[in-house]
Amino acid sequence: MLALTTHPMSDQHPIRIAIGGDHAGFPLKRSITEAYASRVVELIDCGTDSDQRCDYPDFAVAVAKEILSGRVDRGIVVCGSGVGVSVAANKIPGIRAAICHDTYSAHQGVEHDDMNVLCIGGRIIGSELAFEIIDSFLAARYVPEARHAQRLEKVLEIERLGKHAVQ
Numbered sequence: 001m002l003a004l005t006t007h008p009m010s011d012q013h014p015i016r017i018a019i020g021g022d023h024a025g026f027p028l029k030r031s032i033t034e035a036y037a038s039r040v041v042e043l044i045d046c047g048t049d050s051d052q053r054c055d056y057p058d059f060a061v062a063v064a065k066e067i068l069s070g071r072v073d074r075g076i077v078v079c080g081s082g083v084g085v086s087v088a089a090n091k092i093p094g095i096r097a098a099i100c101h102d103t104y105s106a107h108q109g110v111e112h113d114d115m116n117v118l119c120i121g122g123r124i125i126g127s128e129l130a131f132e133i134i135d136s137f138l139a140a141r142y143v144p145e146a147r148h149a150q151r152l153e154k155v156l157e158i159e160r161l162g163k164h165a166v167q
Contacts, residue, residue, distance in 0.1 A: 012039050013138040018066035018075045020046035020059030021085070021122065025078030027051070028122035028130055032076065035131055040138070044072055060088035060117075064095045067116055075117040076134065082121035089117050093159055101125050103136040110140035112148045113155070 017040050021029035026048055037043050046062035048054050056079040063075035075097075077085035082099035089097035097117035100106040101124055109115035118137045120130055144152070158165045 012041070013135075015040055015074060015138050016042040016044075016072040017138070018044040018046055018063045018072040019077070020048075020063045020075075021078030022048060022054050022056040022059055022080075023051045024080030025056075025085075025120070025122035028120065028125075028127060029078045031127040032078070032130060032134065035127075036134065042072065056084040057088040060085045060097075061092065063117065064089060064092040068092075068094050073116075074138065076120065076137075077117060078120045078122045080121060080123040082119040082124060086119040089119065096155070100133055100137065101129070103132055106133045106137040107140035110137060110142055112142075112151075114142040114144075114152055 017036070019029060019033055029048075033043065033045055044066050046059055046066065048059065056077075060077050063077050066072045067075050077089060077097070079085045082101070086097050086099045089095050095117055096113060096115045097119050098105065098109045098113075098115050099119045099121065100109060101121065106118060118134065120133065125133075142148075
């Protein structure tokens with residue numbers, strides 16, 4: 001794992017992020033890492049470091065560990081479609097992940113649902129759109145308005161109950 005620390009500037013996002021992705025997401029993950037290393041307070045690269053075949057759940061877990069430990073504020077995971085990393089990340093208690101291939105979903109997911117992991121499909125979108133989506137995700141803040149807090153509490157209750165939520 002590689003941690004890149006920078007000093008906050010007015011045009012940066014005052015946030016710490018972890019990023020990870022499998023071989024299919026590697027080219028986009030590399031572009032994101034290069035672009036954001038100097039634009040966030042801290043960026044932790046959880047791998048992979050090549051386009052050699054590997055398994056996306058490993059990177060969803062690695063990014064989640066960084067969030068749950070408090071070392072970072074949010075995470076970004078990249079695989080071919082974004083689906084696999086989203087499914088894997090959402091199995092981890094405390095993680096609220098979603099695939100976002102547009103800026104509205106990226107900020108709305110944070111503002112309304114307290115999303116803490118952005119999932120992107122490296123074979124679905126290009127780097128320029130990814131950067132716009134990431135900017136939207138990183139700039140957004142969760143403000144617990146009553147209707148959003150009530151819905152989030154229901155989501156957290158489902159998480160607490162696990163499979164018992166459907167029995």
